Structure formats: C-alpha cells, structure tokens
Amino acid sequence: MKNTIDRASKPNKRSQALKSILEKQGIEHIAEDSIKEVIGVPNSSNSPKIVNFGDESIIQPNGQSVIAQSIELFNNLIAKELARAASGLGIEEAGLQAWVNLQIEVPAKTILTLLRMMQSLHLDPLCEEIGFTQYEDGQWQVFITIEGCSKLLNQHPQFNGLHFTQADTLVDGLPEWIECSIYRKDREVPTTVREYLAEVKGENEIWKKMPRRMLRHRALQQCVRLAMI
Numbered sequence: 001m002k003n004t005i006d007r008a009s010k011p012n013k014r015s016q017a018l019k020s021i022l023e024k025q026g027i028e029h030i031a032e033d034s035i036k037e038v039i040g041v042p043n044s045s046n047s048p049k050i051v052n053f054g055d056e057s058i059i060q061p062n063g064q065s066v067i068a069q070s071i072e073l074f075n076n077l078i079a080k081e082l083a084r085a086a087s088g089l090g091i092e093e094a095g096l097q098a099w100v101n102l103q104i105e106v107p108a109k110t111i112l113t114l115l116r117m118m119q120s121l122h123l124d125p126l127c128e129e130i131g132f133t134q135y136e137d138g139q140w141q142v143f144i145t146i147e148g149c150s151k152l153l154n155q156h157p158q159f160n161g162l163h164f165t166q167a168d169t170l171v172d173g174l175p176e177w178i179e180c181s182i183y184r185k186d187r188e189v190p191t192t193v194r195e196y197l198a199e200v201k202g203e204n205e206i207w208k209k210m211p212r213r214m215l216r217h218r219a220l221q222q223c224v225r226l227a228m229i
Helices: 002-009 013-024 033-038 063-089 093-102 108-122 146-157 205-209 212-226
Strands: 049-055 058-062 128-136 140-144 159-166 177-184 191-196
Touching: 063 108, 063 212, 093 140, 108 128, 108 140, 140 146, 140 212, 146 159, 146 212, 177 212, 191 212, 205 212
Parallel strands: none
Antiparallel strands: 049 058, 128 140, 159 177, 177 191
C-alpha cells in the first residue's frame, strides 16, 4: 500500500509538461494539487465556486479543475490520434502505445505532433523512420531519420533523383560543407540545401567515426524537408 501512495504522490512528467503548456496560455500559477486530482488524490480545495447573480446561482469551476479537465482532454486526444496512426500504418495499437509510453521525457504536445506526422507522411517509428530529438536548450522536436527520408523520396511520384556536392576547402581534413540537390518532375529547378560542418557537427561517437556521412545525412534531411514535405 505504501508503494501505491508513493507513486501517486510523485508528479507525472507528462502531466507536468501539460501543466506548463496551459500556464503559458494564460494561467500564471497552477498548484500541484491539480496533478494530484488527475491521478485520483482527493483535494477539498478543488471544489467549484458558487457565484450569485441576484436570485440566480451559477457554479463556476476553479482554475485547478479547469487545468485537470484540460489535461484529461489532451490525453484523450493523444489516445485518439494514436489509434488513427496505428490504423493508418497497419500496425498494432498496443505496440505503438508501448513505444509512446517509453518516451517519458518527451512533452505530450510533441508526442501529439509526431502522431499526426505519422499519419500525414506515413512514417513508422517502430521501423525507426521517425522519432524524437532533444536539442541543447532542452527542447524536444520530431525528427525524420535517414530511413524516413529515403522512404519519402522513393515513394514520392514526383521524385526525379538527387545529387551531392562537397566543398574543396577542408576543415581538419573534412569538407567545409556538403550540398544536397533534389530533383522533382513537376519543378524546373532542383531544391538545393547546403549544410556547414561547423554548424551541425555533433560530439557523439558516430560523428567521430563517420563525420562525412553524418554531414551528408544532415544535408539530405534538410533538403527532403524543403523539397518533399
């Protein structure tokens, strides 16, 4: 019983993120009690207010109740979009739900964006075609992988080839930049994107092992975003 109470008393990260979003939309302060209400911990301070207008009385929910309702509605929206995404891609809803449940650090708003992009682009996170990335400032964003970019290109009826160009100038033995050009049958000129090594180079192990490939991947991903989405 103690473990159940302890778990209930810990703030839910996804609910915390929703609370932050709703605060930015006009509510300056939301007490932690609203999160407790969502997980079923009673709180008498959340009782609605009764406002009298002459002979009439109107029940007015307080701010915490509104936030709790908004969080519930947002979670219901995610559940509906998840079911649609699973159905549209022909994958098991339980499998997709399990994958989403593992993304405990990702804000609910970003998860909702991914579920909608799955439907519009027909990309499957279980096949590592789409996912999340976190930037240095802590912000999360939906990320289309190289596998996803390849799928978007090869399944697009207007795709007519691509071409890479790299700089002659070197930085520590690596090309200063790489360009990607994507050609479409319905456009007279290609879409070209240049990515500079100094701006996109990462510090993880794969960048150290394959810096040229990673720079080429960055150029391709940005070019696909502009030319095909």
